[in-house]
Amino acid sequence: MRPEKSDTQLTPEHGVPAQVEVADTAPPPSDIGRKRRLAFDKGSESYHERRREIAKAAAQLFNQRGFKGTSLAAVAEALATDRASLYYYIANKRELFDEVVREVSEDNVALAEAVLASGIPPVEKLRTLVVELMRSYGRNYPVLYVYIREDLTHVENGRTEWSRHMRGVNRRYDDAVTAIVQEGLDDGSIRPIASARVLAFGVIGMINWTNRWFVPDRSPHSADDLGAAYAEMVVAGLQA
Amino acid sequence: MRPEKSDTQLTPEHGVPAQVEVADTAPPPSDIGRKRRLAFDKGSESYHERRREIAKAAAQLFNQRGFKGTSLAAVAEALATDRASLYYYIANKRELFDEVVREVSEDNVALAEAVLASGIPPVEKLRTLVVELMRSYGRNYPVLYVYIREDLTHVENGRTEWSRHMRGVNRRYDDAVTAIVQEGLDDGSIRPIASARVLAFGVIGMINWTNRWFVPDRSPHSADDLGAAYAEMVVAGLQA
DNA sequence: CCCAACGTCAACATAACTGTTGACATATGA
DNA sequence: TCATATGTCAACAGTTATGTTGACGTTGGG
Numbered sequence: 001m002r003p004e005k006s007d008t009q010l011t012p013e014h015g016v017p018a019q020v021e022v023a024d025t026a027p028p029p030s031d032i033g034r035k036r037r038l039a040f041d042k043g044s045e046s047y048h049e050r051r052r053e054i055a056k057a058a059a060q061l062f063n064q065r066g067f068k069g070t071s072l073a074a075v076a077e078a079l080a081t082d083r084a085s086l087y088y089y090i091a092n093k094r095e096l097f098d099e100v101v102r103e104v105s106e107d108n109v110a111l112a113e114a115v116l117a118s119g120i121p122p123v124e125k126l127r128t129l130v131v132e133l134m135r136s137y138g139r140n141y142p143v144l145y146v147y148i149r150e151d152l153t154h155v156e157n158g159r160t161e162w163s164r165h166m167r168g169v170n171r172r173y174d175d176a177v178t179a180i181v182q183e184g185l186d187d188g189s190i191r192p193i194a195s196a197r198v199l200a201f202g203v204i205g206m207i208n209w210t211n212r213w214f215v216p217d218r219s220p221h222s223a224d225d226l227g228a229a230y231a232e233m234v235v236a237g238l239q240a
Numbered sequence: 241m242r243p244e245k246s247d248t249q250l251t252p253e254h255g256v257p258a259q260v261e262v263a264d265t266a267p268p269p270s271d272i273g274r275k276r277r278l279a280f281d282k283g284s285e286s287y288h289e290r291r292r293e294i295a296k297a298a299a300q301l302f303n304q305r306g307f308k309g310t311s312l313a314a315v316a317e318a319l320a321t322d323r324a325s326l327y328y329y330i331a332n333k334r335e336l337f338d339e340v341v342r343e344v345s346e347d348n349v350a351l352a353e354a355v356l357a358s359g360i361p362p363v364e365k366l367r368t369l370v371v372e373l374m375r376s377y378g379r380n381y382p383v384l385y386v387y388i389r390e391d392l393t394h395v396e397n398g399r400t401e402w403s404r405h406m407r408g409v410n411r412r413y414d415d416a417v418t419a420i421v422q423e424g425l426d427d428g429s430i431r432p433i434a435s436a437r438v439l440a441f442g443v444i445g446m447i448n449w450t451n452r453w454f455v456p457d458r459s460p461h462s463a464d465d466l467g468a469a470y471a472e473m474v475v476a477g478l479q480a
Numbered sequence: 481c482c483c484a485a486c487g488t489c490a491a492c493a494t495a496a497c498t499g500t501t502g503a504c505a506t507a508t509g510a
Numbered sequence: 511t512c513a514t515a516t517g518t519c520a521a522c523a524g525t526t527a528t529g530t531t532g533a534c535g536t537t538g539g540g
Contacts, residue, residue, distance in 0.1 A: 035486090046488085066391070068308035071527060084530085085488055092529070149391075151306070151452065191476075194469035198461060200471055201453055202446045209445020212391065221438060229434035230442055236431075237477025287516080311497060324500085325518055398505070481540100488535070496527080505518070510511100 027133050036088055051089050051099070058231060059100045063142035067097055067150050074147050098162060101147045105169050111136060112176035116219075122184035123239055126203070129180060130231035131224070133207050138223025139214050145211040177204055181238075190238045291329050294319065295339045303382035307337060307390050338402060341387045344380050345409050348387075351376060352416035362424035363479055366443070369420060370471035373447050373462070378456050378463025385451040417444055421478075430478045443474050 057078045061070040072093055077081040090096045115129045137144050178200040184190030193199060207230060216223060297318045301310040312333055316323040330336045355369045377384050420439040424430030433439060447470060456463060 050487095066306070066308065068306065073527075081487095082489060083528090084490085086489065086528075093527095151389075174362070193472050194461070194465070198466060198469055199473065200448065202473060205449020205452075206442045206445045207450055209441065212445075213441055221434070225434070226438060229438055232433050232437065232476040232522095233442060234473075235477075237473040238477075290517090311498090313497075321517095321518060323498090324520085327499075328517065333497095483540090484538100486535100486537080489533085490531105492529105492531080494524100494528085495528100498523100498525080500523080501521085503519085507518080508513100508515080510513090 007094065023161070036091065047089075054086060054089055055099045056104065058096050059143045059146050062097065062100060062146040063149065067093075073095075094162065097146075097150075100143055101150075103168070104143045105147045107140075108133070108136060108144065109169050109173045109176065110196050111182075112173050116176045121189060122180060122187060123189050123235055125180045126184065126190075126238070127231045127235050129205065130207060131178065131227040132235055134210070134223045134227030134230065137207070137210065137214075141216045141223075148208050148211050184238070189240055191240045193238070199238065206230055206234070244397065256299050287329075291339070292471045294326060294329055295336065298336050299340045299383045301388050302337065302340060302386040303389065307333075311334075334402070337386075337390075338472065340383055341390075344383045345387045345406070347380075348373070348376060348384065349413045352413050352420075358419050360426060361429060362420060362476055363429050365420045366424065366430075366478070367396055367471045367475050368418065370443065371467040372446060374450070374463045374467030374470065377447070377450065377454075381456045381463075388448050388451050414440065414444070424478070429480055431480045433478070446470055446474070 009186050054075070058070070058075045061074055061078060064070075065074075070093075072086055073083045073097070076086055076207070079086075086096075090099065103166065111132055113127060115132065118125060120128070174197075178197045181190060181203075182196035182201045185192055185196055190199070214221075214223070214226065260429060293325065294315070298310070298315045301314055301318060304310075305314075310333075312326055313323045315336070316326055326336075330339065351372055352369060355365050355372065358365060358368070361446065412435075418437045421440045421443075422436035425432055425436055430439075450466065454461075454463075
């Protein structure tokens with residue numbers, strides 16, 4: 001299914017099939033790449049601020065159109081600049097996505113794990129979790145939604161270091177929530193309606209689905225309201 | 241070869257994009273188009289069966305990789321055929337998506353509306369709805385998930401007849417579920433935790449989120465189990 | 481003033497994808 | 511047998527995307 005790279009001569013230097021190996025390492029330096037790295041390492045404030053601006057604009061587009069549906073040209077346009085200029089700040093689209101998503105997604109996991117580790121009763125953990133998650137979603141809008149919407153597998157083919165990392169983050173998140181439910185099942189404070197994981201996914205789903213309809217600025221409800229409502233619903237639904 | 245719009249001719253109409261008009265009608269006939277239409281209208285059994293095979297293969301890929309992430313070449317490959325052969329059956333990728341999704345999404349709405357129209361008490365409607373939806377998701381896997389995953393806006397730019405239709409379907413679905421909850425709020429059988437819509441979206445979210453983790457064949461739970469569990473959780477959570 | 485860091489620009493190379501074409505194969509029934 | 515419906519193939523055209531390049535501007539500090 002790789003019929004013809006072309007019938008014309010293909011310069012052997014250029015034809016090195018770089019897409020076979022997964023090579024998360026050693027992308028060929030390239031000139032602008034060196035400038036970028038330099039600027040990044042030097043790390044002036046304005047540089048990083050501009051980087052954040054770019055990430056913010058990208059987040060909006062990723063949220064609206066998805067990763068695949070967002071072109072760097074569109075990001076550049078949103079910033080009223082040229083696409084090539086972005087390369088002064090980021091190496092490629094995936095790195096931009098990473099920039100947008102990484103910190104906030106890790107905060108999210110940390111939140112879930114902190115709640116799990118707290119000393120309060122399981123049911124209260126659940127309530128706190130739901131409330132705090134919704135707060136976080138509201139506070140970090142739309143960045144957290146970008147993260148939720150993308151089914152990592154859709155972003156990249158799945159074997160890169162980055163994608164492994166992201167899967168790990170997701171996994172820890174699911175595990176933390178599941179563990180909270182499990183505690184409740186174990187001490188009898190949560191009814192054994194189904195396995196801890198199924199129940200946990202139900203809760204997560206209710207929260208995560210808000211990405212489809214909740215736009216903080218344009219909503220009659222605050223994220224806090226939603227969190228409180230869903231927490232109440234979940235707790236009443238699960239409590240023994 | 242290709243540099244049509246390079247420095248030779250600096251097209252002055254650089255800023256006149258042709259994609260402004262939406263033209264859902266009158267795609268130029270084209271030869272294979274005529275053959276396709278002919279075959280379709282004549283409608284032999286084998287023709288439509290092949291069409292269904294194609295839709296099924298496409299559904300798998302759409303589900304795994306999303307609309308944008310799925311190329312017709314990939315669909316052809318999955319069927320061990322050539323991409324061009326697909327054009328004997330479908331006119332373009334969107335039509336294929338439509339083929340996959342349309343019927344089942346309308347069935348889904350019909351289901352929700354039927355439950356709404358049934359004579360049972362609101363809380364029982366809710367329970368029935370959740371159970372039946374999960375059954376439907378299991379039965380129609382992965383087709384319904386394809387539909388859920390795509391945030392129509394990501395599939396097409398939003399002004400076409402098709403996209404209006406799809407938004408309408410979504411809307412009717414949301415409205416039906418909301419109406420069920422509203423009935424419960426009105427007759428006092430459901431606690432006024434939040435607005436009917438917020439609660440409805442919570443329920444829908446819990447169910448729809450299963451698209452991220454539930455694979456019928458590879459799951460220890462049946463769709464029925466999940467439906468029963470979530471129904472129980474929702475009903476207990478909302479009942480007065 | 482001048483230089484280096486900062487930032488931008490136009491253009492190119494490469495690739496993937498969609499939609500289309502016209503010729504070619506097969507098989508089926510009249 | 512032969513015409514027709516059915517189905518496939520290789521190839522191309524047009525579009526859009528990414529990543530890169532090298533030259534060009536701008537600006538503030540020494």
